[in-house]
Amino acid sequence: MDAQNEPRLLFPRLKPFYDWVAPLTWPLIRLTVGLMIIPHGWPKLMMGVGATAQMALVKRGIAPAEPLAVVLIILETVGGLCVALGLFTRFFAAAITIEMAVIAYHHLPKFGWTGPGYEYPMMWGLIMFAVALRGGGPWSLDRKIGWQL
Amino acid sequence: MTTITNVAVALVAALHFGFLVLEMFLWTRPVGLRTFGTTPDFARASKALAANQGLYNGFIAAGLGWGLALGGAGTSIKIFFLGCVVIAGVFGGFTASRKILWAQALPGAVALALVLLA
Numbered sequence: 001m002d003a004q005n006e007p008r009l010l011f012p013r014l015k016p017f018y019d020w021v022a023p024l025t026w027p028l029i030r031l032t033v034g035l036m037i038i039p040h041g042w043p044k045l046m047m048g049v050g051a052t053a054q055m056a057l058v059k060r061g062i063a064p065a066e067p068l069a070v071v072l073i074i075l076e077t078v079g080g081l082c083v084a085l086g087l088f089t090r091f092f093a094a095a096i097t098i099e100m101a102v103i104a105y106h107h108l109p110k111f112g113w114t115g116p117g118y119e120y121p122m123m124w125g126l127i128m129f130a131v132a133l134r135g136g137g138p139w140s141l142d143r144k145i146g147w148q149l
Numbered sequence: 150m151t152t153i154t155n156v157a158v159a160l161v162a163a164l165h166f167g168f169l170v171l172e173m174f175l176w177t178r179p180v181g182l183r184t185f186g187t188t189p190d191f192a193r194a195s196k197a198l199a200a201n202q203g204l205y206n207g208f209i210a211a212g213l214g215w216g217l218a219l220g221g222a223g224t225s226i227k228i229f230f231l232g233c234v235v236i237a238g239v240f241g242g243f244t245a246s247r248k249i250l251w252a253q254a255l256p257g258a259v260a261l262a263l264v265l266l267a
Contacts (some may be wrong), residue, residue, distance in 0.1 A: 045159075048219060074214075078214075081163065088169060141175075144175060
């Protein structure tokens with residue numbers, strides 16, 4: 001199967017439009033997964049390291065809770081911002097993928113997010129995984145800098 | 150009020166993280182040259198100095214983040230680092246470029262005023 005060739009368009013006149021928006025789809029994904037994580041990080045930053053450690057880590061038996069709480073807060077504030085801007089994209093997307101994998105694991109075996117299950121963190125983690133594989137892509141600061149992980 | 154203050158402090162922190170990126174990673178790139186109005190030759194010659202300066206901006210961002218994470222207990226930390234921002238902005242404004250007054254000192258002063266009033 002040829003993964004590179006796009007199928008024939010039923011409405012060929014749409015081709016210029018598709019060509020125009022194609023480079024914008026990746027920043028849209030980056031902005032979505034990056035910015036949507038900040039409302040999760042901001043309250044943790046506001047409640048502080050100790051309270052975040054208690055709320056998110058100690059009750060699940062994850063140690064060392066306080067250093068990991070600092071990591072969580074940084075990933076969900078600075079990390080989200082960086083993924084959105086496409087800055088050091090691979091590093092932060094990979095780190096958030098690991099975070100989401102741990103969160104998903106701790107919600108097993110329930111699936112539905114209202115459970116709460118692993119549905120939402122798994123979806124988030126998989127998209128972050130894709131971002132980590134692809135890197136900053138179009139409209140990223142990584143491209144302005146000229147090198148990436 | 151507290152939320153507005155915290156958001157203002159976070160924005161000043163993000164701004165300084167932005168300065169870090171500009172000075173450490175974009176200094177000799179087109180964006181950096183345009184932002185600071187430098188020539189490629191000057192930028193290449195001053196790359197190491199700029200990278201060091203950018204790193205220190207990162208410490209300001211980290212300090213403001215630290216103050217935010219401590220909540221009410223972090224007020225003095227926020228005041229210290231915002232004070233640094235205002236002084237750095239005024240010093241830069243008089244010695245390097247007038248623009249720094251608007252880009253650094255003003256946002257820092259607004260956030261500092263909010264912290265002091267809160």
